[in-house]
Amino acid sequence: MKNIRIKRGQERRILEGYLWGFSNQIEDSVRDYNPGEVVRLSTRNGKFIGVGYVNPHSLIAVRILHQDDIEINTDFFLSRFGAARQLRQQIYGNEEAVREIYSESDYVPGLIVDRYLDNLVVSFNTAGMETHREAIINALQEVYKPAVIYEKSIGSSRKLEGLDENVGLISGDLPKTESWVQFAGIKLPVDLEKGQKTGLFLDQRLNIETIVPMVAKGKILDAFSYTGVWGLRAAKSGAAAVTFLDSSNWALEQAVKAAKQARLGKVCEVVNSDALQAFKAFAEQKQKFDVIFLDPPSFIRSKSSFKDGYRGYFDINQRAVDLLESGGLLVSCSCSYHMRPESFEELLKNVLRRKERSGRIIYKGRQAPDHPVLPAMPETEYLKCIAIQVD
Incomplete structure (x- = not known):
């Protein structure tokens, strides 16, 4: 070495x-x-x-x-995965959808593993993890004994590492029927092949479970809804009407399936559109909402893109505020690490000032505990969730 x-x-x-x-x-x-x-x-x-x-x-x-002078082999990964598994079992017990391995925070930089029932979705995001692919797969099989290991090694991080994307079945047989998991109080379909990234957005679990039951009243807009967990939980908690807005028709089909499965279809509708275009149409139609969930993709992927990304967050949030009833609630999220919590709060303050409205923050959240944060690595803390009542 x-x-x-x-x-x-x-x-x-x-x-x-x-x-x-x-x-x-x-x-x-x-x-x-x-x-x-x-x-x-x-x-x-x-x-x-x-x-x-x-x-x-x-x-x-x-x-x-x-930090010790050890060999990096299957035994190393067995130790790391065993510790990660023990932590998740301590936190969640037998939950059906869990982030089992969170990269640096589980001391395996560049590796992401999500579990859905007894199926694993794996993302090798760096050359170091790619190099140790065989040892990692062997250790995953020994620790988790999965029915399926499916790879979703995609996204900008692999490109930065000089790696091509890699997607496909590693071991086992894909389920012949659709899998359903309980997540944040809702049954959701999971498609290992077609789902975005590694499946569901598991980092929002705590925010959904905490804030949605408190505010789920009246007319709800779930923007950037993906498969609709925010809106579905709101419908289950008593919302009168829920609109799911997403640019992916496939994701909206999944939301409709989940709504029907939960017998919530009568209060749910879908809009397949770009968010900004839909917000403009809602404004022209003078539609208003009592609660808006705003969970967009990352607009800031690097320091150099901060200004453009900041403008993107500002624009989408001010358009959301325009659609809120007086006294309505905006639940706004950012998954961009480079948008630090204090900057995000300042952005929302500036949005309210621009729209000449006042507001009160009733909740601040972060990523779920299966996405732990290393105190020495601020990069491991990326998700912000702020619920603000807008007068």
Whole structure:
């Protein structure tokens, strides 16, 4: 195993638990290393720091796997997965839909694993995880004993790592009939092949379970609804009418299935449209809502895109405020790490000022506990959820 030195003074964050070493912090050239190659890290003076893997093509040149000098093999992943599984069982017991492995927060940077019943959906997001694919799959099979392992290695993170997307069945046979899971108080269909990312947006569980039963009254708009868990939980909790708005016809079909299964179809309708176009149409029709759930995709994927992304969040939120009845409630979310909590709250304050309306925050939430946060790595905390009553 080769050794890479960190520049003088740059090792402190790593010793405190930060798991990334950026290319400008590395003393030695990593140009000739293979992407995903395991290395030892040391200070400039040769003091051992940890074991990680390197990618010469990435801004994040090194990702730390362990602070002890150990081999990275199946036993390593068995230990990591066993600890992650124990934590989820402590939190959720036998829940049917859980994020079992959350990358850096479970000390396996670049790996995401979601479980739906006894099926696993896996995302290898970095060269280091791709390199250890066989050991990871063996460890997953031993710890979880899944019926199916399905891969959804897609998205911008793989592109940044110089990796192509990879989707397909790893082991087992896909269910011949549709699978249903209980999530946030609602039965939802799960399609391992067609679902976005790794399936459901499990990070919103706590926010849905906490805020929706308190506010589910009157006429509801579930914008960027995907398969509709916000609106479905609102309908179950007593909302008079729920509109699901999404650009994906497939996702809306899933929401309709779930509404029928829960016998909520009479209060639910769908709008298959771009959100901004739909908001404009609602305004022209003078439609108003008592509650709007706003959970858009990430508008800010890097520091360089912050200004454009900020404008996107501002625009969609001000259009939502225009559609609210006086005294209505906006539940607004951002999954962009670069939009920090204080910036998001400031954005909502500025939206209200622009629209000449006042408001009161009644709830602030974050990602669910199966997406734990490393205190030394703010990057592991990304989700913001604010419920604000708008006068």
